[in-house]
Amino acid sequence: MKQFILLLFILTATRATAQPLNPKPAAMAEFSKAMLKEYRRDKPEFKEKLSILLQEPGKPFDLRQILEEAGKDSAIFAAVLDATFRMNGGRETQRIHMASIGLSLTRTEELTEYAMYLFARKTNGDKPNPRYPAGFTYGAKRFRNAADNWYYIVILENGKIELKLYAGPQNKLVKDKEKAQEIIRGTLAGNKVITEEPRYKNKYYFVDGVLGERNLLGAFLEFFDSTPEGEFTAGQPHSVFEGINSDDLIIATGGFEKTPPQPTDTAGIHYFTGPAPTFSGPNDSLPSFPGEDAALSRYLSKNLRYPTEAGKKGIGGTVYVSFIVTAEGKITNVKTVGARKGYGLDEEAIRIIKKMPDWKPGISDGKPVPVLFNLPVRFEPR
Numbered sequence: 057m058k059q060f061i062l063l064l065f066i067l068t069a070t071r072a073t074a075q076p077l078n079p080k081p082a083a084m085a086e087f088s089k090a091m092l093k094e095y096r097r098d099k100p101e102f103k104e105k106l107s108i109l110l111q112e113p114g115k116p117f118d119l120r121q122i123l124e125e126a127g128k129d130s131a132i133f134a135a136v137l138d139a140t141f142r143m144n145g146g147r148e149t150q151r152i153h154m155a156s157i158g159l160s161l162t163r164t165e166e167l168t169e170y171a172m173y174l175f176a177r178k179t180n181g182d183k184p185n186p187r188y189p190a191g192f193t194y195g196a197k198r199f200r201n202a203a204d205n206w207y208y209i210v211i212l213e214n215g216k217i218e219l220k221l222y223a224g225p226q227n228k229l230v231k232d233k234e235k236a237q238e239i240i241r242g243t244l245a246g247n248k249v250i251t252e253e254p255r256y257k258n259k260y261y262f263v264d265g266v267l268g269e270r271n272l273l274g275a276f277l278e279f280f281d282s283t284p285e286g287e288f289t290a291g292q293p294h295s296v297f298e299g300i301n302s303d304d305l306i307i308a309t310g311g312f313e314k315t316p317p318q319p320t321d322t323a324g325i326h327y328f329t330g331p332a333p334t335f336s337g338p339n340d341s342l343p344s345f346p347g348e349d350a351a352l353s354r355y356l357s358k359n360l361r362y363p364t365e366a367g368k369k370g371i372g373g374t375v376y377v378s379f380i381v382t383a384e385g386k387i388t389n390v391k392t393v394g395a396r397k398g399y400g401l402d403e404e405a406i407r408i409i410k411k412m413p414d415w416k417p418g419i420s421d422g423k424p425v426p427v428l429f430n431l432p433v434r435f436e437p438r
Contacts, residue, residue, distance in 0.1 A: 373435060
C-alpha cells in the first residue's frame with residue numbers, strides 16, 4: 057500500500073506546477089529537516105554515499121552538522137542537494153527520494169529542478185558550453201529575454217526537453233510570478249525543438265546557447281542563459297538570430313529548402329520570389345554535393361582552416377552560410393546569416409563554401425532549378 061501511495065504521489069508530481077529556480081529559506085529548512093530525519097534512521101549506505109560525495113580530502117567532516125547547516129547556509133544547501141541528485145542518478149529517482157523523506161509535492165518539484173540546475177552548472181560550467189546548441193546537454197537552466205519580462209526554465213534529460221514559461225520581474229501584466237504560464241514538451245534534435253503539440257511546430261530553436269522563439273510574424277524572440285537571479289551568464293547578450301528568418305533557420309538546423317521560390321534574374325543574380333515548385337516528381341531531386349553528404353563532411357573537415365586569432369583566444373561556434381546552387385550547379389551569392397562571430401570565423405566559412413566544387417543541380421518538373429541552401433560551418437575551439 058505504501059509503494060502504491062508513493063507511486064501515485066510521483067505520478068501526480070509530474071503534473072504539478074514547478075517553482076522557479078530560486079529556493080527560498082523555507083525550502084532550505086524543510087530539506088534540512090527531512091534529510092536529518094533520514095540520517096537518524098541509521099541507514100549506513102545512505103550515510104556512506106552522501107559522505108563520499110560531500111567530504112573534502114584532508115578536512116574534518118561531520119555529516120550530521122552539514123545537514124543541519126544546509127537549512128541555513130545556501131552554499132551548503134546547494135552542495136547537499138547536488139550530492140543527493142548525483143547519488144540518486146536522475147530526475148525520477150530524485151523525485152522518489154524527495155517524496156520518500158517527507159517533502160511535499162510542490163517542494164519535491166522545486167528542489168528536483170534546482171538540483172538539475174546545479175548539476176548542469178557543475179558539469180558544463182557557469183557559462184554556456186559552445187560545443188552544444190543549447191549550451192548544455194543535461195539538467196536545467198534559465199533563459200531570460202533582454203527586457204526581463206519573460207523567461208524559460210529549460211530542462212534537458214536524455215534527449216527530452218521541457219520549456220516552462222514564467223513571467224519575469226519586469227512583467228506588469230502577470231501577477232503570479234511563480235506559476236508556469238506554459239509548459240512545452242518534446243525532444244531536442246540538433247538545434248531544433250521537436251514539440252509534442254503541433255501548435256508549437258517550428259517555433260523553438262537553439263543557436264550558440266541562445267533560445268529563439270519564433271513569433272507569429274516569423275521573427276525570433278531571444279532568450280539568454282541566466283542565473284536563477286536573472287544575471288546573464290555570458291555578460292551583456294548579443295543577438296545570434298538577427299538576420300535569420302524562419303526558413304533560414306530550418307535549413308541551418310539540418311533541413312534544406314524543399315520548396316524554393318521561383319527564380320527571376322536581375323543583373324545576373326538569382327532572387328527568389330513567387331510560388332514554389334516542388335520536388336515530388338519521380339525524376340525530381342534536390343541539389344547535392346559530389347559524393348553526397350559523406351563527401352561534403354570530408355571536404356569540410358579536410359579544407360577548413362581554423363583562424364589563427366580565433367585559435368589563440370579559444371573562440372569557436374557555428375557560422376551559418378547562405379548560398380545558391382544554380383541550375384548549372386554553380387555556387388553563388390555566398391554570405392553569412394545572423395550575427396557575425398568575428399576573429400576570422402565568418403571569412404573562413406565563406407572561403408570554404410566558395411571553394412566547393414560544382415554541385416549536382418536540383419531538378420523540379422524535369423528541369424534544373426536554382427535552390428537556396430544554408431549550411432552550418434562549425435568551429436571547435438582548439
